[in-house]
Amino acid sequence: MGSSEGSISKRLLITVRGIVQGVGFRPFVxxxxxxxxVKGFVINTSEGVLIDAEGSRLRGFMxxxxxxxxxxxxxxxxxxxxxxxxxxxDFEIRQSISTEAGAVIPLDSALCPACEQEMRxxxxxxxxxxxxxxxxxxxRYTIIQIPPYDRVRTSMKHFAMCDACxxxxxxPHSRRFHAEPISCPKCxxxxxxxxxxxxKSPFIExxxxxxxxxxxxxxxxxxxxxxxxxxxxxxxxxxxxxxxxELRLRKRRRAKPFAVMFGSLEQLESCAxxxxxxRTLITGTLKPIxxxxxxxxxxxxxxxxxxxxxxxxxxxxxxLHRLIFDRIDRPLVATSANISDEPIILRREEIISxxxxxxxxxxxxxxxxxxxxxxxxxxxxAGKTVMLRMGRGYAPCTLALTRPLxxxxxxxxxxxxxxxxxxxxxxxxLGGHVGDLGxxxxxxxxxxxxxxxxxxxxxxxxxxxxDEHPFYSSTRYAAERKKxxxxxxxxxxxxxxxxxxxxxxxxVLGFAFDGTGYGDNGMLWGGEVILxxxxxxxxxxxxxxxxxxxxxxxxKEPRRIALSLLFERxxxxxxxSMDIPTVAAFxxxxxxxxxxxxxxxxxxxxxxxxxxxxxxxxSLGGFVQSLDYEGQGGLIMExxxxxxxxxxxxxxxxxxxxxxVAMIEEIVSLSxxxxxxxxxxxxxxxxxxxxxxxxxxxxPQLPIVAGGGVFQNRxxxxxxxxxFGSGRFYAxxxxxxxxxxxALGQAWWGIHNL
Numbered sequence: 047m048g049s050s051e052g053s054i055s056k057r058l059l060i061t062v063r064g065i066v067q068g069v070g071f072r073p074f075v076x077x078x079x080x081x082x083x084v085k086g087f088v089i090n091t092s093e094g095v096l097i098d099a100e101g102s103r104l105r106g107f108m109x110x111x112x113x114x115x116x117x118x119x120x121x122x123x124x125x126x127x128x129x130x131x132x133x134x135x136d137f138e139i140r141q142s143i144s145t146e147a148g149a150v151i152p153l154d155s156a157l158c159p160a161c162e163q164e165m166r167x168x169x170x171x172x173x174x175x176x177x178x179x180x181x182x183x184x185x186r187y188t189i190i191q192i193p194p195y196d197r198v199r200t201s202m203k204h205f206a207m208c209d210a211c212x213x214x215x216x217x218p219h220s221r222r223f224h225a226e227p228i229s230c231p232k233c234x235x236x237x238x239x240x241x242x243x244x245x246k247s248p249f250i251e252x253x254x255x256x257x258x259x260x261x262x263x264x265x266x267x268x269x270x271x272x273x274x275x276x277x278x279x280x281x282x283x284x285x286x287x288x289x290x291x292e293l294r295l296r297k298r299r300r301a302k303p304f305a306v307m308f309g310s311l312e313q314l315e316s317c318a319x320x321x322x323x324x325r326t327l328i329t330g331t332l333k334p335i336x337x338x339x340x341x342x343x344x345x346x347x348x349x350x351x352x353x354x355x356x357x358x359x360x361x362x363x364x365x366l367h368r369l370i371f372d373r374i375d376r377p378l379v380a381t382s383a384n385i386s387d388e389p390i391i392l393r394r395e396e397i398i399s400x401x402x403x404x405x406x407x408x409x410x411x412x413x414x415x416x417x418x419x420x421x422x423x424x425x426x427x428a429g430k431t432v433m434l435r436m437g438r439g440y441a442p443c444t445l446a447l448t449r450p451l452x453x454x455x456x457x458x459x460x461x462x463x464x465x466x467x468x469x470x471x472x473x474x475x476l477g478g479h480v481g482d483l484g485x486x487x488x489x490x491x492x493x494x495x496x497x498x499x500x501x502x503x504x505x506x507x508x509x510x511x512x513d514e515h516p517f518y519s520s521t522r523y524a525a526e527r528k529k530x531x532x533x534x535x536x537x538x539x540x541x542x543x544x545x546x547x548x549x550x551x552x553x554v555l556g557f558a559f560d561g562t563g564y565g566d567n568g569m570l571w572g573g574e575v576i577l578x579x580x581x582x583x584x585x586x587x588x589x590x591x592x593x594x595x596x597x598x599x600x601x602k603e604p605r606r607i608a609l610s611l612l613f614e615r616x617x618x619x620x621x622x623s624m625d626i627p628t629v630a631a632f633x634x635x636x637x638x639x640x641x642x643x644x645x646x647x648x649x650x651x652x653x654x655x656x657x658x659x660x661x662x663x664x665s666l667g668g669f670v671q672s673l674d675y676e677g678q679g680g681l682i683m684e685x686x687x688x689x690x691x692x693x694x695x696x697x698x699x700x701x702x703x704x705x706x707v708a709m710i711e712e713i714v715s716l717s718x719x720x721x722x723x724x725x726x727x728x729x730x731x732x733x734x735x736x737x738x739x740x741x742x743x744x745x746p747q748l749p750i751v752a753g754g755g756v757f758q759n760r761x762x763x764x765x766x767x768x769x770f771g772s773g774r775f776y777a778x779x780x781x782x783x784x785x786x787x788x789a790l791g792q793a794w795w796g797i798h799n800l
Contacts, residue, residue, distance in 0.1 A: 050499040052726040057086075057131045058104055060097040062111070063446065063472055064122035068152030068195040070181030071095060071119050072139050073223045075111070082107040085134035090142035090194040092469075092504070094150070100134050117331055118155050123445035123472070128691050138353050139218055142194040149446045150473065151187055151502060152195050154275050154419070156333040157361035161220065165365055170209065176366040177235050177413065179228065180221045182383075183331075187442065188276045189227060191501055197226040200416040208233035208778065224243050227413075235413035237366075241406065246301050249408065251754035257366075259365035261384050266673065268406040269293050271383050271397045274364055276419030276438050277390030278383035278480075280405065281307075285376045291348040291380060297403040299386055301674035303351035305335045305358035305421070307380040307385070314359055317344035317377065323426040332439030333363040334422035337760075346377065349751035353670075353678075355685045358423060363438075365412075382420055387462075387482040417498055418491065419478045427760045429766035431779040434758055436465065436786055441478030442499070443781055445546065447471075447797065455796040456496065456507035458520040458534060459789035460563075462676075463782065464492055467789035468499040468507070469797050475499060476781055477792045483519035491522065511792035513539070515564035534792045536563030536582045536598050537574045540753030542791030543777050551798060555745045555778075557738055560658030560754030560784070561601070561676065572655025572754070573704070575741050577602070580798040587741055589659060590703040591652035604661035604679055605631045605671040606640065611662050612714075613644045615707045625715045627668030656734070656756050659706065666713045667726035669792055674698045680759050683727040689763040691728035694736040704737060726759075734767050742770070750776040753791075755784035 067090055074095055075088040084107050086098040099107060111325075112121060147769050157165075160177045164170045172178045179185070189200040190445065197203055207215060211230055214222040234719065239256035240249040241263075252259050260270055264281065265291040271278045280297070282289040284306045294300060308314035311329060313740050319339045320328065327336050340351065347736065351357045353384040360380075370378075382390045383401060391397055394410045422437035436443060450471050456468040464480035477495050512524035514533040524531045531669040534542070537558030547555065558574040565571035566585075573589030593610040594600035600607050608628040612621050620642045622634055643650055657680075664670050664679030669686075673679060695709035709730075716725050734756075742750050750770060755778055757763055766775060781787045 049477075056102070056104075057098070057100040057129045057791060058108075058126045058420070058424065058683070059129050060092055060099060060108070060111075060124060061127045062097065062121060062124050063150065065118065065120040065150045065152060066095045067150070067193070067446070068181070068186045068226060069118040070221075070223070070225075074114075074116050074119070074139060075219050076139055076218045077161045078107060078110045079199060082110065085137050087134070087138045087140045089140040090196070091622070092193050098134075100131055117158075120150075122150070123493060139224075149438065151190070151193065151442050151475070153440070154186050154188055154438050155183045156439070157368060158367050161365070162368065164317065172368060174228050175231050175234070176237060176364075176369055176411070177227070177229055179225060180425040181223065181225045184225070185267040185275050186225050186412075186466055188415050188419050188438075189413070191416055191692055195226060200226050201416050201784040202229070205229055205234055217460065218711060226434050230358055233774060235411045237409065237411050240408040240410060245403075249402070252407075256409055257369055257373065260407065261370060263407050264370075264374060264378065267292075267617050269296065270407045270409055271379075271401065271405045272370070272409040273394070273411055273415075274367070276417070276421075277392050277418070279380045280285040280383045280401075282379045282428050283376055284350060284379045285345050285347060286558050287347040287349060290349045293404075297386070301352050301678070302386075303354065303356075303358060304379045304381050305360065305423075306346065306350060306377050307361070307362060307367065307371075308377045309359065309375070313377060314361070316358065317341055317346055318357060318359055321426065323431075327424060327426070327431070328359065328361060332422070333361050334424050334437070334439060335360045337425035337434070338422065350379070354681050356681070359473040360421070366409075384481070385411060385459055385485075385487070388485055388488050389481045390418050392418050396695040409681065413478070425760055427763035430763070430767060430777070431774070432758060432760070433778060433780065433782045434784070435463075435479045436476070437479050440780070441476070443475075443476045443552060444455060445474040447474055448549070453508040453795065453800075454503065454505035455509045455793060455800060456500070457525050457789040457792035457796065458496070458793070460513045460785040461518040461520060463785040464488070464520065465782070465786045466492070466495050466499065467501060467793040468505070469793045470503045471503050473503075474790070474793055474797065476787070476793075478784055479782075489519050489523075492520070496523075511789075511796045513564065513788065513792075514566075523690050529574065532796065534795050535566060535583070536577060536788065537565075537571055537754070539788045539791035539795070540783070541578050541583070541751050542580070543781065543787035544751045544753050544776050544783065544791075545578075545580065546780050546790050546794030550749065550751070550775055550776070553577060553579045553748060554751045555742060556583070556751045557741075557754065558754045559656035559734075559752075559756035561655055562653070565654075570651055570653040570655060572657055574654070575737075577745070577748075580749075580794065585701055587699075587704060589652045589656055590663075590705045591654045592658075592706075593647075594645055594653050595643055595650050596657065597649050601658070601661075601673075603672050604665040607658050607662040608665035609637065609640055611651070611706070611710050613641055615710055624714065627671070628665045628715055631665070631671040650752050656754070660756065663713065663726065663730050666710070666717065667723055668717070669723065669727075677758065680756070683730070684759055686723045686727035686762045687731050688728045690722050691725065692732050694730055694733040695729050697733060697736065697740075697743045699737065699740040700797070709733060731759070731761050731765060734762055735769060738766065739769065751776045753783050753787070757783050
């Protein structure tokens with residue numbers, strides 16, 4: 047028979063798919079079987095978990111499998127088939143077998159309360175042990191080499207268990223039964239601290255307790271690299287302006303916000319305002335970085351997040367981080383150890399060679415990181431999660447397919463915020479954050495990410511999906527593989543990504559608002575309204591294209607985009623006479639030169655990008671004129687949005703092209719008002735909502751799907767959820783709605799068309 051939950055057969059062969067490896071699922075099955083008098087066995091396979099169950103109470107056993115799951119477990123499907131009874135004497139847990147790969151990859155989890163309690167107990171043999179873990183917590187994906195998830199297939203295979211650890215590992219009643227990273231001070235990984243006498247000296251191993259040395263350096267205002275689960279962190283005292291400024295200077299990161307790790311929730315709440323949803327994420331089993339509102343008066347260094355009122359916060363998630371905070375009473379900057387927008391660094395040798403001029407010391411250990419993984423970054427908007435960067439605890443994200451794929455397919459995503467996806471058998475898998483492609487390091491990490499997924503699922507994809515931009519590194523990679531390949535339009539892929547997360551295939555009304563994407567006409571798109579299903583799309587609306595004066599330079603200088611929009615409406619003399627922030631940001635002769643460039647269409651590519659329109663408004667409103675990081679303009683504007691101001695700017699939505707010139711006129715007229723920034727930011731967000739509402743009124747029967755980096759704006763998302771509710775409005779929550787989700791959309795198309 048097929049799927050048969052509740053079958054009363056004397057013997058069932060049960061296949062369970064989902065997150066059922068490395069999370070204590072087999073001991074759970076063992077205990078459940080014992081409770082229901084079921085005989086047989088449970089075993090890990092490359093596809094999931096196989097249970098051979100025999101007895102007279104199989105209905106209750108099957109029902110119980112879905113109840114009281116281990117904290118990190120997730121069941122996607124249970125298939126059961128009747129078979130002839132064998133006459134088992136008992137129920138046992140058998141050693142894993144390898145079949146065709148298809149199991150969901152187990153995810154890393156933060157230190158659990160039980161392990162933390164043991165770590166603090168002086169009588170416990172794991173007292174103050176920085177690698178304590180059990181089946182409810184610890185490394186998973188970051189240490190696995192190939193499924194099934196067993197110790198011999200992880201980087202822990204290099205550490206032979208002592209007798210005490212092996213006794214726990216083999217005891218089905220132990221919390222550490224088949225906890226693959228199990229270890230203790232006697233048999234497990236060890237810490238080391240590396241530093242140098244001066245800038246010209248090599249790094250050498252320091253004497254004494256590595257944690258104590260690290261804490262003393264942090265208290266002294268020094269910068270250290272600390273090896274976490276998926277890579278190294280750069281850490282310094284978050285309350286010391288001199289330490290934070292020194293980190294900015296050394297890392298050449300002028301203004302992009304730093305994430306801050308706090309020792310406790312109480313310490314965190316002294317610096318930030320958090321709501322119930324944010325508190326749940328912050329204190330939960332994954333502990334991602336959560337973007338929250340900073341309190342106006344707090345103890346953090348002003349340069350943590352200059353110019354914005356929001357900060358990324360999180361709590362210690364590894365035993366090592368926890369032990370650091372046991373000895374230091376202040377929050378710490380904990381940012382990815384990398385060159386800006388490149389992949390996180392995994393090895394001490396690479397820290398020394400690439401960041402040796404940044405760090406004063408390195409807190410290392412000898413448990414290898416097999417798969418790099420950044421911290422996840424999320425925020426809450428109107429009670430809904432908005433995934434900004436999919437990382438530790440969330441990646442790889444596995445979506446169960448309703449029917450198995452005959453052939454594997456690979457999707458290689460876009461260029462920025464790169465991530466890759468794989469469709470194979472029962473699963474659609476989106477990998478973790480890679481970074482921006484284009485550097486040797488990022489491109490190599492991208493290729494490793496592809497090979498990791500192919501290795502995990504033992505497949506050689508028959509088809510590769512890629513972005514249509516001909517010069518993306520991911521597009522070139524797809525061509526080099528010499529497979530059948532299909533290009534998917536960037537903004538259609540944004541909509542498909544959201545459809546994939548929610549399992550949508552029917553026609554939807556899609557809004558793809560981002561910074562840049564290659565359009566079908568060769569133009570830079572980014573403010574697109576489309577009708578789409580899982581097979582095709584039609585563009586029905588777009589922001590009327592405007593010039594990016596200086597091309598790529600305009601992306602870094604919003605004032606250039608704002609100036610081009612002024613030229614659309616005003617003469618050069620009128621622009622020169624204006625007393626507004628954009629004009630004040632230039633010298634008169636610069637404005638004349640740029641007007642000549644605009645008039646002659648010299649190095650002035652046209653764009654329909656909503657993200658670039660955000661930048662232009664940020665310039666006109668005096669929020670920012672030159673950007674230090676992507677999305678800075680929108681982030682600064684977000685802090686000025688007043689929920690009580692809902693009047694949009696004037697727009698004509700009757701034509702396919704959305705002309706924003708009238709809006710520009712109104713912004714210019716508002717720029718001299720006392721509360722100009724509050725009015726401009728609030729009304730602009732209301733205008734974006736009005737664009738979506740206007741088109742949605744034409745298609746009242748269609749679901750509304752949002753995709754693209756613009757929808758990372760919390761103020762915008764809050765208004766959209768309030769306006770449409772969650773019944774009709776769809777935006778990604780488990781996966782990134784920025785370019786980190788493009789591969790998911792590409793794969794969703796491939797699944798339904800190949």
